[in-house]
Amino acid sequence: MSGLLINYRFLSGCSPRADVYNVLKSIINALPTTIDDSTRKMLVQELLDDLNAVAAGEKNSRLSSKDVAEALIAIKTLGRHHASSEVISSERNAKILLSVFNVYKDDQDTSNDALRCVANALLLIEQGRFNWVEIGGGRTCVVMLEKSTNPDRIFLLSRILFLCTVSLSSASFIQSLVEDVPSGQTGNIVDIIGAKLDLLTSSILAGARMSREAMTDLLKLTFNLLAHYPKLAESASSNEAGSSKGNERIVIGDKWNDRLDGILPPLLRAFNTLPPTFPSPIAPPLSHVIHSLITIPVAPLRAQWLGTASPTSSKAPSLGRADSPVSKPPGAFDRAMSALSAGRRSLSSRPSSPRPSPPPVHDSLLRAYDLLEVSFGHYLPGDIDPDDASVRDRCMKEGDHSLDDILSPLVALVTRFCVDDEQSRVRMRDWVLPADLDRTSPLEQRVDMLGRCLRLLSCVYHPRLKDAVGEMLYAICDSDAGVLSSQVGYGNVAGFLYNKGIMSAPPRPASSTAPTTAPTGEPINPITGTVHIDRPEPDMTEEEKQQEMDKLMALFERLEKTGTVKIQKRDPSAPSGSS
Numbered sequence: 001m002s003g004l005l006i007n008y009r010f011l012s013g014c015s016p017r018a019d020v021y022n023v024l025k026s027i028i029n030a031l032p033t034t035i036d037d038s039t040r041k042m043l044v045q046e047l048l049d050d051l052n053a054v055a056a057g058e059k060n061s062r063l064s065s066k067d068v069a070e071a072l073i074a075i076k077t078l079g080r081h082h083a084s085s086e087v088i089s090s091e092r093n094a095k096i097l098l099s100v101f102n103v104y105k106d107d108q109d110t111s112n113d114a115l116r117c118v119a120n121a122l123l124l125i126e127q128g129r130f131n132w133v134e135i136g137g138g139r140t141c142v143v144m145l146e147k148s149t150n151p152d153r154i155f156l157l158s159r160i161l162f163l164c165t166v167s168l169s170s171a172s173f174i175q176s177l178v179e180d181v182p183s184g185q186t187g188n189i190v191d192i193i194g195a196k197l198d199l200l201t202s203s204i205l206a207g208a209r210m211s212r213e214a215m216t217d218l219l220k221l222t223f224n225l226l227a228h229y230p231k232l233a234e235s236a237s238s239n240e241a242g243s244s245k246g247n248e249r250i251v252i253g254d255k256w257n258d259r260l261d262g263i264l265p266p267l268l269r270a271f272n273t274l275p276p277t278f279p280s281p282i283a284p285p286l287s288h289v290i291h292s293l294i295t296i297p298v299a300p301l302r303a304q305w306l307g308t309a310s311p312t313s314s315k316a317p318s319l320g321r322a323d324s325p326v327s328k329p330p331g332a333f334d335r336a337m338s339a340l341s342a343g344r345r346s347l348s349s350r351p352s353s354p355r356p357s358p359p360p361v362h363d364s365l366l367r368a369y370d371l372l373e374v375s376f377g378h379y380l381p382g383d384i385d386p387d388d389a390s391v392r393d394r395c396m397k398e399g400d401h402s403l404d405d406i407l408s409p410l411v412a413l414v415t416r417f418c419v420d421d422e423q424s425r426v427r428m429r430d431w432v433l434p435a436d437l438d439r440t441s442p443l444e445q446r447v448d449m450l451g452r453c454l455r456l457l458s459c460v461y462h463p464r465l466k467d468a469v470g471e472m473l474y475a476i477c478d479s480d481a482g483v484l485s486s487q488v489g490y491g492n493v494a495g496f497l498y499n500k501g502i503m504s505a506p507p508r509p510a511s512s513t514a515p516t517t518a519p520t521g522e523p524i525n526p527i528t529g530t531v532h533i534d535r536p537e538p539d540m541t542e543e544e545k546q547q548e549m550d551k552l553m554a555l556f557e558r559l560e561k562t563g564t565v566k567i568q569k570r571d572p573s574a575p576s577g578s579s
Helices: 003-010 019-031 039-056 063-077 082-088 091-103 108-124 126-134 137-147 151-164 168-179 189-205 211-240 258-273 286-294 298-308 335-345 364-379 389-397 402-419 421-430 448-454 463-476 481-490 490-499 542-561
Strands: none
Touching: 003 019, 003 039, 019 063, 039 063, 039 082, 039 091, 039 151, 039 364, 039 490, 063 108, 063 286, 082 091, 082 108, 091 108, 091 126, 091 137, 108 126, 108 151, 126 151, 126 168, 137 151, 137 168, 137 189, 151 168, 151 189, 151 211, 151 335, 168 189, 168 258, 189 258, 189 481, 211 258, 211 286, 258 298, 258 364, 286 402, 298 364, 335 448, 364 389, 364 402, 364 448, 364 463, 389 402, 402 421, 402 463, 421 448, 421 463, 448 463, 463 481, 481 490
16 A cells, blocks of 8 residues: 555644645656555545545535635546546546535635536546536536636636537537526527637737637537537437438538527637647637637528628629629738748739728738638748658647648638538639739749649649648539639549549530630640740750660660669560561
8 A cells, every 4th residue: 555545644633734744745746656546546536535525514524615616636646547537527526526626616726626627527528528528517517618718717617618629429418518508608609619619719919828728628519519419409400301311421511500509600700710820820719710600501590601701793704704804802811921921922923903992900801811822831841742741841840740730620621611602602702813914924833822722733742731631622613523624634633533532624615714825925734724835945065865765765765674664675576576
């Protein structure tokens, strides 16, 4: 038996407070290797029993109200291991911690430590999440979340609620969060989350401690609700109607429920307002805002998504028309992000038509495009190959993530705009594939958004981003393979189209006005998407020609050795023309 447990059991209600404090401190400071699992479990249970006695006002406890804070820190320290977390997360002990939290809820430090004990245990023990909801802990967290303004408290409450909604096995709790407003609450969870997102956005702008962490975990909770509740509502509706669609696969974002409508405005405010981060342009909580937004369809909430940002039009201009440009309004991105992207924008071919007046307050499509442009420029500088090792190294150094994880959600968000809203599609097309696009050099070598997208289509190390970029370009081109091929050249999108089941170059749509000639009049090569320019053959000496021939023969020999090609050698004795 560990000396720590012996020392704690030696205490009594009559022990001097200094002795109790010293024993608790020795538990907090003990090395994990000095306590075995059995001792850890017994020590946690005895600490919890004594806390229960204090919370109930009993006088025979080894602890007093002055020792509660240190005792909770000791439990939190011991609870970082699976064995002791099993003890903490049991239904009885969860009730004790909930009781302690309620008794000391006005003491921020002490009550927050009680929440930390719960959060650590629920992270490790799945059954503990159900126990916490069963004893009413989840509902208590919602009530306290509505009242909280401190980022530390919001972080802990959001973390616990996130863990309690992490799977569809918590279906009844998720449904009650969205649908019910019990006593003690003035709004449902959607109203509460919206208010806290606005509060935390202001806190982040003011540089308040723990604001980013609090918003990140609040957004994790938000994502769970957005991902799960529409499925649950759809399932309940189907069951009531006697439908047998239980095995139908529901993709995130394909289903929606109007009970969640209120979450979109605060999400968009956060998306458009959060300041940029360095060195990576996309970092929590902005990355988690994007994750939540891609679960929300554009079509049923078009007015909220677009606001005044997208010009109204009864019919969008046809692809490739130069007489109807959609200009890019200024000022949607903050100065720091604009400064980062200014140099790169000068290399792209956006229209320079008169800017509309006045500009919209928030232009979410423009924000997404600018963020994507700056991110591409950051991770794929110049005309670097996306498969270059330096790209992966940079991702790892900045957060142990892959380019797939960082950029795919943002590309998916832009794609959602383009698929669900015609005017957004036209604007994106005008930015990425303008009518006056310079086609005198290979498109895949361009140092802009289009060039980086085309290089990503042939990459190996970023498969999810590769597919997402292909879908974005496909959506920009009216989800028409012929238009896409006409715009960027079949050679650049052959692999993407093959994966969509299109095995050969699609015909150019008869109704499409996609360009067949460059602005200067030269015909566009349908394979490369560029104009053909006759260049004089290089003036080479006989010696230089022989050197080039030797290099070519050496290449064929290497290909033959590796089995890539098989060269059939001709019998010198065979007459000319024989097979």
